[in-house]
Amino acid sequence: MWQAKQIIQNGRLMPWDEARLHPLSVAVAYACCVFEGMRAYRHPETSKLSVFRMEEHLDRLEQGIKIMRLHPAPTRAQLREDVLRVLHANEPDDDAYLRLMVYIEAMGSMASTGPVGWTAAAVPRERSEKFRTGFAVGVSSWARIADNASPPRVKATANYHAGRLATLQAKADGYDNAIILTAVGKVSELPGACLFLLRGGKLVTPGVTSDILESVTRDTLIVLATELGFAVEQRQVDRTELYCAEEVFLCGTGQELVPIISVDRLPVGEGKPGPVALRLQQRYESVVRGTTPDHAEWRTPV
Ligand SMILES: Cc1ncc(COP(=O)(O)O)c(C=O)c1O
Known part of the structure; x- marks a missing residue:
């Protein structure tokens, strides 16, 4: 390394x-x-x-x-x-x-x-060893910061306290990671990543007014998933939708795309990485590395 x-x-x-x-x-x-x-x-x-x-x-x-x-x-x-x-x-x-x-x-x-x-x-930054096998996550009792207090769409160091506390709590509780809800109890994101669910064959992700960081990877996946023929909805997401979803996965520059295999110890789908997450993981990999000519406008040569 x-x-x-x-x-x-x-x-x-x-x-x-x-x-x-x-x-x-x-x-x-x-x-x-x-x-x-x-x-x-x-x-x-x-x-x-x-x-x-x-x-x-x-x-x-x-x-x-x-x-x-x-x-x-x-x-x-x-x-x-x-x-x-x-x-x-x-x-x-x-x-x-x-x-x-x-x-x-x-x-x-x-x-x-x-x-x-x-x-x-x-x-250097290594990929998580659970990139392929997926994360077990818990919904945190720490709430997401709000736009009228510490605006989440600004990627500011000040915005990471709740995420850090949620991460420490998740580790102490035996989870790999945490999902954080907004102050009114809707799904927002993870400490350093955004979130997608598959429900009824459609991809769903909390909207930009769900106190998320306006993630570049989230935007990339919306484009790539749409090109693959998936409908993508950006809307408010309830906590219990996490338990009913066929698939859940997180995305972000650092963690890339990681399947979530359980939430609050309830299995997501069959309790293993789902086919849609794995397909998008592959497509993301080919676009970021340029093993496909597609979306060359997203890659700045060094
Ligand atoms: C709080 C938070 N949310 C979401 C993300 C994902 O954003 P992006 O895809 O732009 O890296 C990150 C990572 O930077 C983050 O720190």
């Missing part, structure tokens, strides 16, 4: 261990930091690396920068350049996971909007 050697801070490439952020910065004190997680995938034959849906990730980052009123922020051209440069600099011989973080780097107050600093990093 390769190791990260270099990192970029404020446009400057430096050895990994030299990256710095002051503990009294607004980024640390008030969690004023928006970020992105992207993946660069290697083609199995040519070994060429490409970043998957970089522009859509940068769109979401810029949306977060706007909502958080960070100013002046790095330009789109700078962020794009840093992502590609940090990948080149680390020479990964396998897939890479990218982190792009934009934050207030100095001490300040609740009213601070700058000075804005940013970091681009590339690290």
